[in-house]
Amino acid sequence: xxxxxxxxxxxxxxxxxxxxxxxxxxxxxxxxxxxxxxxxxxxxxxxxxxxxxxxxxxxxxxxxxxxxxxxxxxxxxxxxxxxxxxxxxxxxxxxxxxxxxxxxxxxxxxxxxxxxxxxx
Amino acid sequence: xxxxxxxxxxxxxxxxxxxxxxxxxxxxxxxxxxxxxxxxxxxxxxxxxxxxxxxxxxxxxxxxxxxxxxxxxxxxxxxxxxxxxxxxxxxxxxxxxxxxxxxxxxxxxxxxxxxxxxxx
DNA sequence: TACTCATTTAACTTGTATGTTAATTGTTTA
DNA sequence: TAAACAATTAACATACAAGTTAAATGAGTA
Numbered sequence: 001x002x003x004x005x006x007x008x009x010x011x012x013x014x015x016x017x018x019x020x021x022x023x024x025x026x027x028x029x030x031x032x033x034x035x036x037x038x039x040x041x042x043x044x045x046x047x048x049x050x051x052x053x054x055x056x057x058x059x060x061x062x063x064x065x066x067x068x069x070x071x072x073x074x075x076x077x078x079x080x081x082x083x084x085x086x087x088x089x090x091x092x093x094x095x096x097x098x099x100x101x102x103x104x105x106x107x108x109x110x111x112x113x114x115x116x117x118x119x120x
Numbered sequence: 121x122x123x124x125x126x127x128x129x130x131x132x133x134x135x136x137x138x139x140x141x142x143x144x145x146x147x148x149x150x151x152x153x154x155x156x157x158x159x160x161x162x163x164x165x166x167x168x169x170x171x172x173x174x175x176x177x178x179x180x181x182x183x184x185x186x187x188x189x190x191x192x193x194x195x196x197x198x199x200x201x202x203x204x205x206x207x208x209x210x211x212x213x214x215x216x217x218x219x220x221x222x223x224x225x226x227x228x229x230x231x232x233x234x235x236x237x238x239x240x
Numbered sequence: 241t242a243c244t245c246a247t248t249t250a251a252c253t254t255g256t257a258t259g260t261t262a263a264t265t266g267t268t269t270a
Numbered sequence: 271t272a273a274a275c276a277a278t279t280a281a282c283a284t285a286c287a288a289g290t291t292a293a294a295t296g297a298g299t300a
Binding site: 011015017041042044045048049052063065066067 | 287288289290291296297298
């Protein structure tokens with residue numbers, strides 16, 4: 001799995017407009033102008049969001065006469081899901097180990113640091 | 121769940137350096153200089169990545185003497201996981217419906233007549 | 241053909257992300 | 271106390287993200 005592909009997937013998901021577009025497409029295919037309706041941004045801005053989603057392989061576009069039909073590519077979420085699922089589990093295990101360690105320290109740690117990190 | 125929080129989480133995950141830092145931290149706590157070792161970027165750049173991760177609540181930092189100890193916050197992945205899991209399932213259902221639609225046009229179905237696959 | 245509609249591209253503006261080096265803060269140690 | 275070390279902040283450069291308006295492209299229709 002390519003790092004860049006994950007980069008693109010996560011970056012595409014980091015925008016609320018794009019997540020909303022994906023949520024709409026989950027209910028079924030749609031044309032660009034329908035996807036644009038809920039948003040107060042220009043048509044070119046929508047086109048750019050769709051470009052980002054397409055480059056991330058999250059959607060597919062095809063011409064349909066005068067229109068352009070958009071639909072989801074459900075496989076594209078998989079890589080991101082796998083990364084998250086794997087790490088979520090791994091993190092929990094890491095924390096279980098930390099718990100054990102804190103409950104039964106094999107040797108005394110440094111004394112408690114009673115200081116907050118400095119805030120600016 | 122807040123949109124902005126998801127924004128921050130996904131944006132933080134969109135960078136390979138930050139994902140590598142998280143992967144390292146999954147193996148256990150670490151000080152900043154240890155986290156910085158694998159990367160050919162300056163210390164301030166690492167600090168900025170850690171700031172992004174902290175603002176996304178993916179990590180926690182605390183001073184430990186001369187050092188600063190970093191560890192994961194495993195809960196922070198949850199919102200992103202939930203979004204992805206929900207949508208991944210929803211997308212699949214969406215595709216199942218599409219399949220049904222393609223396989224069962226309005227006329228009574230004829231079980232052994234297979235339609236051609238979707239055109240590209 | 242000319243007109244209209246859907247969408248994209250071009251050109252530009254603005255804000256944010258990511259990196260740098262130099263200086264600063266806070267802690268440990270000689 | 272002075273020097274060394276860890277990490278951050280300051281100040282700056284550059285690249286990219288995301289929005290705008292105006293023009294171009296491609297398809298349907300009078």
